[in-house]
Amino acid sequence: MAAPRQASVDKRRLILDAAVRVFARQGFHMCRVSDIADEAGVAYGLVYHYFQSKDQVLDTLFLERWDVLLDAIRETDAHDIPARQKLEAIAGFIIDSYRHDPDLMKVIIVEVTRAANSFGAAHLGKITEAYGLIQGVVEKAQQSGEFRTEIPAEFAAATFYGALEQVLTGWIFGTLEEGEDAYDRAKAHLVETISDGLAA
The missing domain is CATH 1.10.357.10 (Tetracycline Repressor, domain 2)
Structure with a gap:
């Protein structure tokens, strides 16, 4: 039963780690949520599953x-x-x-x-x-x-x-x-x- 929760945590962490790289490279105001999704290798909608916005x-x-x-x-x-x-x-x-x-x-x-x-x-x-x-x-x-x-x-x-x-x-x-x-x-x-x- 713990495996799905672990996968959920890993996806969230994957998105956060990708965001660090994108924000550092492009600057927060110059990037889009889609840039974070691309960097993380996940679907665009998955970012919004965990976070309401890039803010x-x-x-x-x-x-x-x-x-x-x-x-x-x-x-x-x-x-x-x-x-x-x-x-x-x-x-x-x-x-x-x-x-x-x-x-x-x-x-x-x-x-x-x-x-x-x-x-x-x-x-x-x-x-x-x-x-x-x-x-x-x-x-x-x-x-x-x-x-x-x-x-x-x-x-x-x-x-x-x-x-x-x-x-x-x-x-x-x-x-x-x-x-x-x-x-x-x-x-x-x-x-x-x-x-x-x-x-x-």
């Missing part, structure tokens, strides 16, 4: 990945380790997400988090939730004396995430050097820049 496909891709990010930040913050190590883990998670699936990260950044007049506005609450979790890391470090208090935690969190997103944008548009060494250097440089600036 819903993009929403699903964003929310899936963003919820994983939020969970990763919460899990990291739950550990009794210095804030610097927490920021290293968060930066590492985001950069490794790009390393392992650059097309998906390109879609999320270009089509959602930087799309202030469309999807970014619609998901602003979800996006700022990540800032809030990072802000919590900084606030606890300020209370313990690890980070100085002159810099508002909210500003520090926005700066940390903004720097991360800007580095990813540089890789997406080819303005920053990519590669395994570059990814590792970016993790170290980002954390050094923010943590050393906040250090008590």
Whole structure:
């Protein structure tokens, strides 16, 4: 009895994975649902069986990945380790997400988090939730004396995430050097820049 359900899940995943490739290659606004169907090798109508529109496909891709990010930040913050190590883990998670699936990260950044007049506005609450979790890391470090208090935690969190997103944008548009060494250097440089600036 489980086989039909498994097939259903696989088809939905097939469509989502195809959408990532199409959105990354053509841009969300330049593609059609039929392009996603062709990429997935499924009938046009099957996409509408699982999703009402290509907007819903993009929403699903964003929310899936963003919820994983939020969970990763919460899990990291739950550990009794210095804030610097927490920021290293968060930066590492985001950069490794790009390393392992650059097309998906390109879609999320270009089509959602930087799309202030469309999807970014619609998901602003979800996006700022990540800032809030990072802000919590900084606030606890300020209370313990690890980070100085002159810099508002909210500003520090926005700066940390903004720097991360800007580095990813540089890789997406080819303005920053990519590669395994570059990814590792970016993790170290980002954390050094923010943590050393906040250090008590």
